[in-house]
Amino acid sequence: MAEREVIDEQDRGWRAAARRYMPLVLGILLIGSLGALLYSASSASRDHQRALAEQQRSWEIMALARAFEAKTARAEVTLARYVISLDPDTGRLFQDQWRTAASQLKSLTYATRKSDWQRGNVRALQAAFEQRGKTLSEIGLRTTYDQKMGALAQFHQAGRSQDIKRLTALIDLVIQAENARLRERSLAVSLAGDRTELVGKTSRMVGLALLVCVLFALWLVNAAYTERRNARRMAEMEAERADRLEEAVSARTSELSDAYEQLKRESAERAAAEDNLRQMQKMDAVGQLTGGIAHDFNNMLAVVVGGLELAKRKLRLKPAEAGHHLDNAMEGANRAAALTRRLLAFARSEPLLPNAVDPDSLLRGMADLVDRTIGDQIIVSFAHKASGWRIFVDQHQMENALLNLCVNARDAMEGRGKLTISTGQAQLAANQIGECPAGDYVTVCVTDNGCGMTAEVAARVFEPFFTTKPVGKGTGLGLSQIFGFVRQSQGEIRIESELGTGTSVHIYLPRRILTEQEAAAEAPASEQLHTLHPPTRILVVEDDPRVLNQTMAALAELGHLPIACDHPSKAAKLLSNNADIGLIMSDVLMPDMTGPEMIRTLPAHMRHLPVLFVTGFTGDATDSDDFRGHEVLRKPYTLNALGLALSNALSGSNHPGTAAAAE
Template identity: 40%
Template sequence: MAQSTFDRHIADERLELLVHSITDYAIYMLDPTGRIATWNAGARRFKGYEAEEVLGEHFSKFFLAEDRRDGLPSRILDTAAREGRFEAEGWRVRKGGTKFLAHVVVDRIQGEDGELLGFAKVTRDVTEKRQKEQALFDSELQFRMLVQGVRDYAIYMLDPTGHVTNWNLGAQTIKGFNASEIVGQHFSRFYTEQDRARGAPAAALETALREGKFEAEAQRVRKDGSLFWAHVMLEPIYKDSGEHIGFAKVTRDITEKKRAEEELRETQEALLQSQKLQALGELAGGIAHDFNNLMTVVRGTADMLLRKKDLAEEKRTRYLHVLLETAERATSLTAQLLAFARRQPLEPEVIDLSVRLDALGEMLQRTLSSQYELELDLAPALWRIEIDPTGLETALLNAVVNARDAMPSGGKITISTRNVREGNNEMVSLSISDMGKGISPEQLDRVFEPFFTTKPAGKGTGLGLSQLHGFAVQSGGSVKISSKVGHGTTLDIRLPRTDKPVKGRGMEQSNISLPEGLTILLVEDSEHVRYFGRQLLEDLGCHVIEACDADEGLALLENNAVDLVFSDIVMPGRTGIELAQEIRRTRPALPILLASGYSSKQFIPIDQREFPIMRKPYTFEAVAQAILELIEEVKIPQRVCLMQPPLHAGAQGGVPVGPQLST
């Protein structure tokens, strides 16, 4: 028994030590009348009194004057005595008179016989906690007031399944529903029937969960059934624990914005159409002017040849050469137009640009007078490119002529090449620079437009740079121009690198030889072109069978032995490609050569063509070379007959045969 009393005494001492060491709670005892019997460190910290200052004092001294006047301390003790416990929050006073918000618990202490011995009082300072809670409440209240007051945005929440849980004034304004009509409804009711049928609402929720956000512009439905354009944002909401509790949804009515964009688009289209009409007028005027000049020469020369039948052979030959040179100019003009339109079929070859330019340098220098210096800055080990050599030479010549015209008093023109990398692309750069007067920023923006020229009236067609631009783009590259007034201009053409090998140039055209007695089916709907095509083939020593369209050609094939078919592409009825495909189906070994000036329907990259295509107007040598390559593929026995080109094939650079018509 003595030992038990000793243990209990030790336990009481430990408990007392524990209570007195606690600083976060004021823990002390009151006697039955409310006077303070004990005082711990937490009470001293909260209330500011030392133990000797408060022991024996009534606990009401910590209450506000009005609470004492209203009898609150007595009611607390009465409640604790009667019910065993009192708990509440209220304002209390520290030693210095400052107030703090306290959470108070008063418990009845009684003896074994039930006699009231006093009260245990625990007080905790919750001022800071309540201030934070009040600040959070005030912030949330302000936010709710802000959200509810916004009229231009529909801001509301959805539960995890997509049902509306709240509704602001903006949502009511935009969509027409009151909160009582829509809270609890699924947000899919704002979608069109088509969007609901394809599962758009569910997809939006899934995207928001997967990616953290869903954003779109789409049509939505108002309460009255009318449609409006909406910009929609949907984001998932999570608790601090990571639990998904719903979605925040913001919708903005962008109907007016969409209407303004549509009006702007229509205005731009109208402006573009006006610009097209203006360009068409410039096109008609430019072509009419240039072709009238060419036709003046052609008509005058032809008239002279017809009227003066006794012309000396030397003069007659000179007139014929004039005709051929004029035809070359017309061909060049047509090529510029087609290149600008990106419709001229290209016949690319793999070349080393530095080697090609080195060979062209002398020819380009001859186009310049002695007051101009042409400098070639050609990079060694240049990457190979695959381009149409004729198009390249035409583009280069146009650029050099422009550079020359920009320096009327003479100067230096520099042509340079180098390898460049553009991101993951490997390109070859060809730049042409001059030291001329330069181009103003206003004009620089228009230099690639058709028929726009910085030269004086009558000094340029405006096709040169547009042709160069069309050629570069059609070749898979690009072209840029930079200029500074008074400091010259630089054109930079970028062409893609190829890993294909450079092919040999083949036999010289002057030594072309064909097997004797070849029979060729010529299919051409134009009577004039067909006539001249027949003359050319007969000059090559071939026997020619003529057809004016694909059906006639197929009929002639049934009754004639033919070694090769030479057909136009664009014809009434079946095209030349359809004719070739039909022949390939029934006579797979029969060589077929197609010809065309241009057609967007038959414009096919060279590596995707079923059949070789020859560009119109074609030359004597080009036709002979193409026929030779085709018949060698099928091993037609070659009875050598050296072809001597007729007079019209001897002009420098190859001369078109027949009238310069394009299908």
């Protein structure tokens, strides 16, 4: 396109240049040819004139030659008459005539002075004329002296002499030579005439061409003038249009800037309104959360307090009943612990303790729990299709997430319906699901045929505190907690839901290929759990005196020998004073120093001791790297869980996650 425009532009340029210079070139050509024509016309006319003049001269020479011949012939006749009549007048006449012939010969000589071809002839003619003149003068002289007879005889002899013949022949020669010249000159005259005529014709033609050229030049001038006028008109129109466009653009620009200002105002108002709304929602959510937690906690505390009170009363008289009440109190406390754990998980403050887990075994282990949680009216079916693929997750969190999904499904089905929990294998391409890199994934899918969700609800389900359930029933933390956990485990979660039909939640978790160590650790795990260790001296580092007392009591109950340490800075000294300490059990968050920091600052020879960290809330102060190589136990814990964790720590099994928490 652009190339064509460039070519058109060049074309127009050429045309304009041709129009500008064409008349000039044509004018120069015409003037040149006119000059050449004039020059050749004048030279042709000169040639013609010259040829005519030369022809004239030939005529004159021939006439002179003829006149000379006639005069000499007449003089000879006069001399004859004089010889016969002896009349002196006739003699004088002869003299006159001969002189006239001589002067004619002179004229002839003069006339032929430039004719090379006649010079010889004329010289010979002069010689012959002089010779003849001598002969005739002698005859005339004899006659004058009355020697008539002698003169007659001489005249008779002279009439037959060679002189006269030679003279006549020479005159003929002159005339013939001039005749030949005359023919040439006549030819030259006719040629010059032809040339003149040709020049004339050419001049007429050139004149005609000149006329045509003048007309053409006039047409060109007119066309150029029209074109320039049109171009000027177009330019004026363009300028007018540009002015109009500029006006329109500036009008539109001001309209747009007004609209932009308006939009900015509106968006600022909207942002303020949204901020307000968000703040209100937050407050609402905090209210809901607080209400929900307070309500649940009160319920649980009621169970604990009521149970403990009853147990205290019945302790002496009815110890069996007291045991039952204590169990109830324990149940309430466990539920409270589960609630705090959910809150911590939502805040993502609880470090994950991942482990290679077989999802199918995990589901099998949960079957009873699920059945108990969702009630009799819901038919649960399991599909175990992970076929041995493992995932690397915090088992406790995974169970929690699945249980949450089952509870959501139960609520959506209002206690009646069909729930399917299935595992499977999937090979994903990069970014096929969310930002998951390409690879093998285990899918865990929980499907119900409940009420489903509207698009608005589906869009907000992962928001913390978002719930459609009444106060006290739901906190809106379930799915946001699951989302956080799945993302922390390098997985993805997707929800498919149709209003009135049901919901299906898909969790994608990367497949874990077991390391040799993990494979080895898996087999004897069950044995390890049951390993019993002899009483061990244990240094208990805990800043809260009540928790310290409770821990000391629990350790004593398990048959160990605890030493209390109420501040991490005292640990090193106690360790050096008690060389038989076999394990350090430390809280994580303490004033001045965290548990892992304390371990790092111990002298090198003490750092080989097994460590059991006990953590309630870890917050930002810790990183899961701090626990690497050490056993971790979550607070609150049961005696069993404590025993298991101690056993693991003492056996040197760094198997994070095996420490069961209280439920």
